[in-house]
Amino acid sequence: MENRAIAQKKDAATAPAPAPGPAAKGKPRLLLMGQRRSGKSSISSVVFHKMPPNETLFLESTARVQKDSMHSFMDFQVWDFPGQLDFLDPTFDLDAIFGEIGALIWVIDAQDEYLEAVNRLNSTILNLQPNYPNVNVEVFIHKVDGLSDDYKLDIQRDIMQRIQDELSDNGIENAPINFHLTSIYNHSIFEAFSKVIQKLIPHLPTLEAMLNNLCRANGFEKAYLFDVLSKIYIATDSSPVDMPSYEICSDYIDVIVDISEIYGWARPQSYIEYLEGPPWNHKLEDQVACKDAESCIVLSDGRRPIMLREVNKYLALVMVGKEGSYSQMAMITENVGTIVGGLLKAFEITKARK
Amino acid sequence: MPLFLIPRDDIQVIDDSSSSDEPEIPTMEQQMNNLSVQDEPVASPVSEPRKQKKKKVLLMGKSGSGKSSMRSIIFSNYVAKDTRRLGATIDVDLSHVKFLGNLTLNLWDCGGQDAFMENYLSQQRQHVFSNVGVLIYVFDIESRDFDRDLLTYRSIITALSQFSPGASVYILIHKMDLVVPNQREDIYNDRVALIQSKSDSFNATPFATSIWDQSLYKAWAEIIHDLVPNLDQIEKDLGNLGKIIMAEEILLFERSSFLVVSSWASDIGKLNPTTDRFERLSNIIKNFKQTTSRYTGTPKSAEQFNLLELKLQTFSLFIQKFTTNTYLAVVLPPGETTFNCAQLNCALARSQFEDLDSPPKRSADRGATASGEASAV
Ligand SMILES: Nc1nc2c(ncn2[C@@H]2O[C@H](COP(=O)(O)OP(=O)(O)OP(=O)(O)O)[C@@H](O)[C@H]2O)c(=O)[nH]1
Ligand SMILES: Nc1nc2c(ncn2[C@@H]2O[C@H](COP(=O)(O)OP(=O)(O)OP(=O)(O)O)[C@@H](O)[C@H]2O)c(=O)[nH]1
Numbered sequence: 038m039e040n041r042a043i044a045q046k047k048d049a050a051t052a053p054a055p056a057p058g059p060a061a062k063g064k065p066r067l068l069l070m071g072q073r074r075s076g077k078s079s080i081s082s083v084v085f086h087k088m089p090p091n092e093t094l095f096l097e098s099t100a101r102v103q104k105d106s107m108h109s110f111m112d113f114q115v116w117d118f119p120g121q122l123d124f125l126d127p128t129f130d131l132d133a134i135f136g137e138i139g140a141l142i143w144v145i146d147a148q149d150e151y152l153e154a155v156n157r158l159n160s161t162i163l164n165l166q167p168n169y170p171n172v173n174v175e176v177f178i179h180k181v182d183g184l185s186d187d188y189k190l191d192i193q194r195d196i197m198q199r200i201q202d203e204l205s206d207n208g209i210e211n212a213p214i215n216f217h218l219t220s221i222y223n224h225s226i227f228e229a230f231s232k233v234i235q236k237l238i239p240h241l242p243t244l245e246a247m248l249n250n251l252c253r254a255n256g257f258e259k260a261y262l263f264d265v266l267s268k269i270y271i272a273t274d275s276s277p278v279d280m281p282s283y284e285i286c287s288d289y290i291d292v293i294v295d296i297s298e299i300y301g302w303a304r305p306q307s308y309i310e311y312l313e314g315p316p317w318n319h320k321l322e323d324q325v326a327c328k329d330a331e332s333c334i335v336l337s338d339g340r341r342p343i344m345l346r347e348v349n350k351y352l353a354l355v356m357v358g359k360e361g362s363y364s365q366m367a368m369i370t371e372n373v374g375t376i377v378g379g380l381l382k383a384f385e386i387t388k389a390r391k
Numbered sequence: 392m393p394l395f396l397i398p399r400d401d402i403q404v405i406d407d408s409s410s411s412d413e414p415e416i417p418t419m420e421q422q423m424n425n426l427s428v429q430d431e432p433v434a435s436p437v438s439e440p441r442k443q444k445k446k447k448v449l450l451m452g453k454s455g456s457g458k459s460s461m462r463s464i465i466f467s468n469y470v471a472k473d474t475r476r477l478g479a480t481i482d483v484d485l486s487h488v489k490f491l492g493n494l495t496l497n498l499w500d501c502g503g504q505d506a507f508m509e510n511y512l513s514q515q516r517q518h519v520f521s522n523v524g525v526l527i528y529v530f531d532i533e534s535r536d537f538d539r540d541l542l543t544y545r546s547i548i549t550a551l552s553q554f555s556p557g558a559s560v561y562i563l564i565h566k567m568d569l570v571v572p573n574q575r576e577d578i579y580n581d582r583v584a585l586i587q588s589k590s591d592s593f594n595a596t597p598f599a600t601s602i603w604d605q606s607l608y609k610a611w612a613e614i615i616h617d618l619v620p621n622l623d624q625i626e627k628d629l630g631n632l633g634k635i636i637m638a639e640e641i642l643l644f645e646r647s648s649f650l651v652v653s654s655w656a657s658d659i660g661k662l663n664p665t666t667d668r669f670e671r672l673s674n675i676i677k678n679f680k681q682t683t684s685r686y687t688g689t690p691k692s693a694e695q696f697n698l699l700e701l702k703l704q705t706f707s708l709f710i711q712k713f714t715t716n717t718y719l720a721v722v723l724p725p726g727e728t729t730f731n732c733a734q735l736n737c738a739l740a741r742s743q744f745e746d747l748d749s750p751p752k753r754s755a756d757r758g759a760t761a762s763g764e765a766s767a768v
């Protein structure tokens with residue numbers, strides 16, 4: 038896992054900008070659009086490049102479209118648009134932008150005047166409807182940190198109403214538009230991305246069924262399948278997602294990745310030979326119980342274990358156990374191993390079909 | 392019995408009481424401890440050599456430089472963003488922090504507004520500057536008038552050399568996060584050189600700090616490290632344990648601040664290229680404690696976890712509750728057997744360390760036998 042953290046960092050830093058158009062085919066695209074300073078680049082930096090939120094204060098206004106290729110459990114692209122760009126201008130090749138789209142994420146700064154932003158969103162949707170009626174539009178009502186709960190809901194209601202009115206005036210009903218209240222200063226932005234990305238995952242029901250089995254067989258309260266780098270969860274069991282369990286599972290990944298980075302350095306060969314020599318006389322990989330990273334933390338409150346199990350280079354399972362179940366860890370670890378095998382198979386099928 | 396605690400009145404001072412999670416209602420256990428603190432230990436022949444060690448620590452610097460912020464993060468489980476709601480400190484906030492190995496820090500967080508500073512230097516001069524063990528002086532990197540800051544520092548140093556010439560002085564160049572990264576080193580070096588030239592006969596130890604990263608833990612761990620008694624013995628014992636269990640590294644954390652108070656590394660462990668790993672670990676765990684506290688609904692100051700295990704192909708590690716006041720982190724080569732043996736041995740070693748770490752015995756009749764009972768108190 039420590040290698041993974043490093044490899045992924047490198048990926049993110051050096052990934053060349055993909056050639057536009059057909060070369061990038063088959064990779065769903067997430068488009069980040071909205072007014073200037075609404076927070077698009079901040080979102081992309083925090084979610085996909087692990088930038089600490091307070092450092093986004095130093096981000097400069099985006100001058101041209103920033104294309105990021107994410108190589109993860111599935112490859113996708115994130116396009117960060119400059120706020121002032123009017124891509125509905127006829128000189129833009131709409132198909133090059135919206136052809137491979139996975140979702141259009143429209144970011145609205147909730148701490149600012151938002152009428153202009155809503156108007157632009159409306160005209161964008163109206164323009165896209167004739168040719169791209171199935172584009173998922175995800176509205177991020179953003180920077181809601183510091184706003185009261187009541188105020189957040191008021192804004193959301195108002196924005197939804199304005200969009201619905203405009204669309205039905207133009208004879209459009211049931212356009213796929215979803216709303217999320219987000220902030221880079223807490224987990225809400227990751228939660229929102231999780232929901233956006235899940236819509237792009239093939240075989241989601243298969244994954245969910247496996248996680249349901251896992252929870253039932255081991256008495257887990259919750260199980261998440263995470264993309265380790267972004268900490269987006271790509272599947273979970275069907276019990277309702279509660280923010281606290283998502284938060285603790287996702288933060289636990291951070292803990293493990295960070296510790297792995299600190300201690301995962303390459304030991305000298307002579308030391309490894311010594312460890313594999315007498316009296317052990319076994320390769321290190323045969324001395325460990327599991328080839329992939331495993332970890333567990335036992336909370337003092339109710340002795341509740343939280344478990345983490347690496348699935349592959351990109352994915353990890355994180356599970357919240359029942360109170361006091363630490364004593365059955367050995368059996369649970371076995372069961373988790375079996376499910377991991379199943380998950381890997383599901384992903385192979387996905388790849389083969391593409 | 393936890394050695395570390397913040398008296399209730401102290402929590403009220405630094406909290407604006409609008410937050411829901413603090414001030415925390417002390418648990419029964421904490422209240423008992425409060426009592427025991429007020430109980431001055433009765434000296435007995437046995438406890439005498441381990442008499443409680445009190446250290447007066449002055450935390451000074453200009454108003455707004457970040458003194459109360461760092462104190463709240465290190466000792467009261469605040470995270471960086473919580474500090475935005477701290478008000479200016481009026482006069483001096485006193486807190487008594489019980490620490491590892493019978494050490495009590497009397498922390499004087501001295502409000503830095505001009506009127507207060509003048510007062511410390513005049514009317515309260517002797518009261519403030521006598522019997523000082525440590526002066527921690529905080530410089531705000533963003534300050535617009537560094538020359539003036541230096542003048543104030545100079546006056547403080549003069550007062551300190553008058554009343555506590557033997558004190559140690561630490562200078563923290565703080566809020567480094569506000570400087571563009573590629574200029575940090577130059578600005579820091581410039582400032583430190585100037586400050587040191589104004590430090591009289593004191594040998595001022597400098598640190599670059601920010602509440603937004605682990606640098607704060609590095610500074611405070613080193614300051615505390617210089618203060619904890621018995622550390623030589625603890626370090627030796629850690630080394631012995633480490634060799635027996637084939638560890639690459641062993642760290643001893645104070646359980647509440649999660650500062651690394653002692654450590655040992657094997658020849659291999661010493662090769663680890665991540666040199667700031669102690670403060671990074673403190674930061675990682677301290678932050679995660681915030682999450683677990685939110686998750687379980689237990690106060691941040693309460694114990695949050697008993698055990699963390701991590702097994703990889705390149706190393707394994709566990710962090711476990713160790714003595715009353717400490718957690719132990721052990722880094723090992725990979726392998727199930729090594730791991731299990733190490734865990735067993737650490738459990739066996741616990742009582743030996745408990746003895747070093749335990750508070751002074753309260754009464755003569757128990758002093759002779761109670762060393763193993765500390766956890767039952
Ligand atoms: N309070 C708060 N501020 C945020 C949040 N997200 C972003 N910001 C701030 O908003 C400002 C603008 O962010 P950017 O990400 O540069 O905005 P942008 O949409 O990319 O702007 P352009 O590139 O000019 O279109 C920065 O100062 C961010 O720190 C949030 O969730 N909460
Ligand atoms: N950017 C940044 N801000 C900080 C840092 N440390 C503290 N602050 C902020 O500085 C402000 C003032 O902090 P305090 O800790 O109240 O300052 P103080 O030194 O105790 O001030 P007095 O009590 O008046 O002497 C708070 O808003 C903190 O959030 C830091 O490392 N970086």
Ligand SMILES: [Mg+2]
Nearest residue numbers: 077078098099
């Ligand atoms: Mg931008």
Ligand SMILES: [Mg+2]
Nearest residue numbers: 458459479480
């Ligand atoms: Mg203060």
